[in-house]
Amino acid sequence: MSSRERILGRVRRALTDVVPDGRTSTEAVPRNYLRAHGERSTEQTVQLLAENLTDYRAIVHRCDAEQLPDLVMRLLAEHGTQEVLVPSGLPPAWLSAADPVRLADRATSTAHELDRVDSVVTGCTLAIAETGTLVLDGSPGQGRRRISLIPDHHICVVRVPDQVVASVPQALERLDPARPSTWISGPSATSDIELNRVEGVHGPRKLDVVLLG
Amino acid sequence: MSGTFVGMPAFPEAASRAVRDATLRGNLRHATHTIRAKRAQAVAELSDWAALRTAGMRIKEHTLRHLDRYLVQLEESVTAAGGTVHWALDAEEANRIVTRLVQETGESEVVKVKSMATQEIGLNEALAAEGIRAYETDLAELIVQLGKDRPSHILVPAIHRNRGEIRDIFRTEMGRWGRPAPEGLTDAPAELAEAARRHLREKFLRAKVGISGANFMVAETGTLVVVESEGNGRMCLTLPQTLISVVGIEKVVPAWRDLEVFLQTLPRSATAERMNPYTSMWTGTTDGDGPRTFHLVLLDNGRTDTLADRVGRQALRCIRCSACLNVCPVYERAGGHAYGSVYPGPIGAILSPQLRGTASAIDASLPYASSLCGACYDVCPVAIDIPEVLVHLRERVVEGGPAVREGNRVVLKPAKGHAAERAAMRAARWAFTRPGALRAGQRLASGTRRLHPRTLPGPGRAWSGTRDLPAVPVEPFRDWWQRTHGGKEGTG
Ligand code: SF4
Numbered sequence: 190m191s192s193r194e195r196i197l198g199r200v201r202r203a204l205t206d207v208v209p210d211g212r213t214s215t216e217a218v219p220r221n222y223l224r225a226h227g228e229r230s231t232e233q234t235v236q237l238l239a240e241n242l243t244d245y246r247a248i249v250h251r252c253d254a255e256q257l258p259d260l261v262m263r264l265l266a267e268h269g270t271q272e273v274l275v276p277s278g279l280p281p282a283w284l285s286a287a288d289p290v291r292l293a294d295r296a297t298s299t300a301h302e303l304d305r306v307d308s309v310v311t312g313c314t315l316a317i318a319e320t321g322t323l324v325l326d327g328s329p330g331q332g333r334r335r336i337s338l339i340p341d342h343h344i345c346v347v348r349v350p351d352q353v354v355a356s357v358p359q360a361l362e363r364l365d366p367a368r369p370s371t372w373i374s375g376p377s378a379t380s381d382i383e384l385n386r387v388e389g390v391h392g393p394r395k396l397d398v399v400l401l402g
Numbered sequence: 403m404s405g406t407f408v409g410m411p412a413f414p415e416a417a418s419r420a421v422r423d424a425t426l427r428g429n430l431r432h433a434t435h436t437i438r439a440k441r442a443q444a445v446a447e448l449s450d451w452a453a454l455r456t457a458g459m460r461i462k463e464h465t466l467r468h469l470d471r472y473l474v475q476l477e478e479s480v481t482a483a484g485g486t487v488h489w490a491l492d493a494e495e496a497n498r499i500v501t502r503l504v505q506e507t508g509e510s511e512v513v514k515v516k517s518m519a520t521q522e523i524g525l526n527e528a529l530a531a532e533g534i535r536a537y538e539t540d541l542a543e544l545i546v547q548l549g550k551d552r553p554s555h556i557l558v559p560a561i562h563r564n565r566g567e568i569r570d571i572f573r574t575e576m577g578r579w580g581r582p583a584p585e586g587l588t589d590a591p592a593e594l595a596e597a598a599r600r601h602l603r604e605k606f607l608r609a610k611v612g613i614s615g616a617n618f619m620v621a622e623t624g625t626l627v628v629v630e631s632e633g634n635g636r637m638c639l640t641l642p643q644t645l646i647s648v649v650g651i652e653k654v655v656p657a658w659r660d661l662e663v664f665l666q667t668l669p670r671s672a673t674a675e676r677m678n679p680y681t682s683m684w685t686g687t688t689d690g691d692g693p694r695t696f697h698l699v700l701l702d703n704g705r706t707d708t709l710a711d712r713v714g715r716q717a718l719r720c721i722r723c724s725a726c727l728n729v730c731p732v733y734e735r736a737g738g739h740a741y742g743s744v745y746p747g748p749i750g751a752i753l754s755p756q757l758r759g760t761a762s763a764i765d766a767s768l769p770y771a772s773s774l775c776g777a778c779y780d781v782c783p784v785a786i787d788i789p790e791v792l793v794h795l796r797e798r799v800v801e802g803g804p805a806v807r808e809g810n811r812v813v814l815k816p817a818k819g820h821a822a823e824r825a826a827m828r829a830a831r832w833a834f835t836r837p838g839a840l841r842a843g844q845r846l847a848s849g850t851r852r853l854h855p856r857t858l859p860g861p862g863r864a865w866s867g868t869r870d871l872p873a874v875p876v877e878p879f880r881d882w883w884q885r886t887h888g889g890k891e892g893t894g
Contacts (some may be wrong), residue, residue, distance in 0.1 A: 300608075371684070374678065
């Protein structure tokens with residue numbers, strides 16, 4: 190007998206006291222928790238996102254489409270960026286004023302090559318206000334998971350208000366489970382040394398979030 | 403479980419050693435108190451905490467009641483998404499599978515995301531025996547691995563080490579494993595983190611094989627979820643060509659939607675954050691993004707035996723948030739190592755003896771490593787009644803009774819005259835002679851039980867508004883113990 194059959198057999202024998210009711214988890218579980226916490230206007234939700242991101246030591250900027258190229262240019266310059274990673278579907282206008290050399294996100298780049306890049310600019314799929322979280326799912330404009338991980342500096346552009354949801358439940362219902370997703374709440378951090386929060390152990394140490402709209 | 407902790411003294415001896423270690427006690431006290439206070443605040447932010455807690459409990463309960471169905475569904479979804487599923491009855495089989503998978507890649511080193519399942523089976527040691535080096539990449543795990551130490555907490559495994567000790571470990575050990583610590587390394591946390599970043603980055607960038615656990619697996623979609631802070635998880639999950647995840651069968655949840663409950667309750671219960679810095683979700687493999695090969699090893703290793711126990715099976719609901727450790731007066735004093743298992747604290751006291759059986763002295767004594775104060779139940783985001791299971795397991799140790807071991811129904815003999823009983827008695831004596839350990843928890847609570855409010859004042863009100871506070875036992879355990887001479891008179 191295979192281990193698979195054995196384990197499943199043991200599970201079934203362990204549950205002989207349970208009367209199967211054929212219900213799905215959706216039917217069997219009370220869902221009387223909230224879909225979002227509190228009543229907020231759209232602007233207040235965006236404001237909450239900004240506050241929670243800041244609370245996690247992301248640096249939040251707001252601008253409109255016209256100001257964006259200059260803002261991106263300034264953020265890259267402040268970081269001293271020589272080379273910037275650019276996912277394929279990123280609107281070219283976003284980087285139209287920036288000086289650094291643009292490197293395309295390619296499947297063939299090695300991790301060592303990516304490690305030499307200073308910054309990355311990406312969009313996102315959505316952002317969650319209540320938790321201060323950005324969600325990337327690898328769509329064009331966001332790139333492969335590793336490009337927002339290896340460079341030390343990540344600039345993420347969120348279109349407000351249409352990419353902003355209030356809560357975790359609202360986020361999950363908008364995501365496609367088939368796509369790999371990365372949820373980012375502030376820069377990489379550890380509290381392993383006497384519970385002191387230290388930013389940037391392995392991911393980007395600096396996270397600039399641009400709320401565009 | 404593996405022999406990782408074989409030779410551990412029973413809980414009371416290990417604990418009394420820990421209690422005499424002032425540094426360890428200081429570190430632990432600072433850590434647990436800090437997290438505890440922050441957690442209460444993070445929880446108070448969610449006015450529907452009680453509803454989320456109930457939903458989390460019910461999702462897990464429902465899953466366990468139909469575990470065969472959901473495991474088969476998970477296997478189908480993972481396979482359909484391009485992954486390969488393996489089943490492992492015990493630690494040995496899981497280690498064999500993983501070793502073979504690594505050997506098939508031709509590699510002799512792997513990077514690892516912190517995973518309790520792989521610690522439970524002693525994977526690093528098994529790989530080492532076959533000439534494969536496994537690098538732990540979580541900062542705390544790195545500290546533990548370099549220090550040839552054992553983790554002492556589920557979430558902050560090096561909580562027992564202070565910064566001076568960490569600096570010393572980095573200085574002397576890093577060079578033996580790769581990039582040495584920089585000259586003149588001080589004990590500033592930022593410098594220590596930087597040293598770890600450089601040391602580990604070398605390994606991430608060349609790694610071809612990653613090994614992880616998972617916090618959740620979604621049966622409906624085949625999605626695996628890893629929740630972390632540092633980004634080492636993302637490194638291990640996305641940079642290597644081959645990813646091998648070893649996950650306990652109880653980690654499955656039925657539907658994508660179920661994640662909305664746990665992604666709210668887990669971070670707040672664990673590190674007291676609204677959300678942990680990074681969460682990774684992947685479904686099989688994705689062309690051109692991340693590993694090209696994905697293996698999922700589903701691990702039993704005593705879980706089906708635990709499932710067979712009608713009282714004890716609730717321990718399988720655990721989402722490893724570690725909130726119960728941070729509130730436990732016994733853990734705070736004894737430290738994680740005393741539990742002789744990768745699962746310390748209150749959850750360890752009920753999980754380890756079920757996964758491993760109560761044959762050894764340490765396992766027989768674990769159900770006594772508690773004051774039954776009930777704080778662990780109050781904070782548990784999936785409402786595991788830890789005190790109930792503790793009492794149930796104590797009865798089993800002292801009186802014997804039916805149980806399932808490796809899939810077979812057995813009748814355990816009462817521990818009378820056996821090592822187990824002696825261990826239990828010593829544990830009890832240990833606890834009873836430590837005025838702080840017990841009285842802080844349950845004696846005071848019992849003494850004032852009539853004064854206890856049914857709802858909490860202040861910010862706790864929303865939380866307790868829809869549920870009663872747990873009743874304080876009429877008779878403290880130690881009184882019961884003394885009255886009945888440790889249950890030998892059969893009452894209780
Ligand atoms: S038993 Fe509950 S509180 Fe303890 S680690 Fe598990 S889920 Fe968290």
